[in-house]
Amino acid sequence: MNQMNIISDQTVALPNKAYQARHFINGVSQDSFDGQKSNRISPSHGVVVSQAALGTAVEAEVAIAAARTAFDDGRWSRMSGKERATILNKVADLIEANVEQMALIETLESGKPIAQARGECGGAADLWRYAASLARTSHGDSHNTLGADILAVILKEPIGVVSIITPWNFPFWILSQKLPFALAAGCTCVVKPSEMTPSTTAMLAGFLVEAGLPAGVCNIVLGFGDPVGSLMTTHADVDMVTFTGSTAVGKMITKSAGDTLKKVALELGGKNPQVIFPNCDLEGAADAVTFGIYFNVGQCCNSSSRIIVHEDIADAFVARVVELSRQVAFGNPLNPETQVGAIVTPEHAEKINTYVQAAAEAGAEICLGGASLMVPGLGDQFYQPTVMRDVTPDMAIAREEVFGPVLAVLTFRTLDEAIALTNDATYGLSAGIWCDDVHTCLDFSRRVQAGTVWTNTWMDGFPEVAFGGVKQSGQGREIGSYGFDEFLEVKSLVMRVGRTRAPWVKTA
Template structure:
């Protein structure tokens, strides 16, 4: 560990008092009826960060009722696209004005580096602005070729009340991949953030209130999956559930929602490969691989946690990645120099290590790391940058979502062999290829089973480019114009012009 780049604890002052989070229901900030609360401690510092109201079925039902009443009243669903866009732009401005403060809470609750939190929160404003542009350009279709006495119109209307259930790894960003698009469509919403990272969602609610969003359009219930998430999934007055998280929980939500046949959109896990050919820019590829596996401590559905390297260059390429990995700054997430922060819970830290130990026992070679990381002056849980070579496709570390700073290295000989390994996973979120031969890149892009394909880059994203997975990585799409479409219902309007309908009864 002495040859790693470790950032020791800094003297950055932390908030003097924990954040107090309450539910937002019908425009009012309220505690739970029974007074129950839950706490979140910093995974890096061990200090108390927030104390939040713990919701139950009563609070969830009240929030759904408020969203339903607001939707049916039309205070949001029937106003103009211009007025909705104006509100979304106002929220974007407020987000940008509060980036530094919101980022601190994000870092303290999640363990991610403060520089990344600032980028995540600040970047979310762009999602709100893009959604605002969609609110003004939303349109249906018309058919004027049905005969001189008929006109057909296809209307796109808001689907109704939407439950938004978000995860702990990107709490502010992922909320902004969903909420502004649902609002642009005219929906009303009930949000349940992860119980591990509730505070930035509450801060979002405060910004919405400050912006003047009508009461009941957005509601927030804090608490656990049982009962809050379950109730948001099966309540008959909810028209749609959008969830980001694990595949296992996504399947549970689908089952719960089936009772009322509500729409379900799921952004789930991934086991995302990068395939490296000998003719690629190997220095650029090694840097992208290093970024892809350590970004957000690997606690990212888009993490490139497995790479497939052509056997002719495998040894040299792994050496490049190991050398770069030693330079990545792990440590105190409050230090702007830090690139990788803390692991979200001790239990998750142990789970990550379990995959590494299992791979080692099966014959894989640990080229770097492979254990908990001690950061001087920090009372939290960290994991070392870890590179595991000699991995075979049947190993759990090559198939399961480890969700940590652990890279699995596999080798291949031909494109067909690489594609067989890539498509052999149950997931299909994203995949990448590195080659200077565009024929190879395009062939891979056409045949790889993944919702996003990157060629000679990794994890570039834009609000215009939609995101979502195939197979057990989920269903539906987020951001882009397709992300807006998820929150719309299609209605056909057939209009007869004049009294031209022939009598049926004679």
């Protein structure tokens, strides 16, 4: 403990009053019909930072109806790509103009460091701008080789009403991986953010109005998964559900959405490895591993929560990661120097600790951390940077998503063994390899079961590059042109030129 870099002071002041988050239905911000609200207590500062309207099935029904009407009457779906792009670009400008307010409330609701919240909210504007570019450049296909009298055209049309359900760990970034792409495609939407981090999504409503989005095109309903989210995934007027969250909830959504055969896109959990070979930039790899496990307090689906290190360098590499971990700035999220903040809830902190203690009892060694972290003036809803070695593949900490600042270390001797360990998981979101031999990197990248593979880097992402997982990490893709296509249906239009069709019925 006394060797860790703990930051207790803050440079950003707490707001004077709690933010009031409201529903946004058919172009109007409103409270719940029954007046109910929920309070969000900051995991880092222990104060009520936001009060959100607590929705019920009533608000969800009205929002879905508004989205259905807005889609069917064509106010958005039949608008030109240029017009849609203009509005999306205006939203991007408004996001950038309000980053500081958004980052402050997101930091207090989630516990993440304010520097990371600023990067998340400000960086999300780039997703909106890229989606705007797709609105103007989307096109279908044509077939002009079917005969002199036939022309076929392949159209891409918006899928319809989309339910968007987002998590608490990256509330605005993940919303922006979905919503602008759905809007760019011409869909109308109903959005439900996590009840723990509703405010930046609620703030977006004002930007949408100011940018000129027609009423009913995007609706926001705040509240719990039951009843709001459950109705959004089962309602007959919803054509598609896109959800980011736990694999367990994703499975439930798939089952419930099956009754109406609506499309489902899921971005779920991960147990993502970085494989470290001796012939690589070991210092760069150690820094990337440290970043990969502690970024966003390890509460990240792309967290590199397990590393697979060659036996020849395991001792030295783990020692270097431990040394770097001691230098990572943990503590007050309202200090821009802080790199790791608070755990989202006390219950989640206890869940993290349960994984760590079970692994220790099973024979894993705690090289660093392994308990809650007390930050002066803020309490103990923080968890120490934790590194565990002598982890075996059968341990829960090596197989299940801990979702915290806990690194599990396994070892290997051959490439085949490293690939087998990588693929020995129910998840398949991302994986990484550190090696100076390009042939090894290519072989690894083609054989591992993951939606994204990074070589000699970790968690580099771009709006142009699709994101998503295989196996129980999800289905479908987000961002990039592939993520945009998720919100489109393909329609074939076959046209006969002239009256050349031979009659089927032979008349006398």
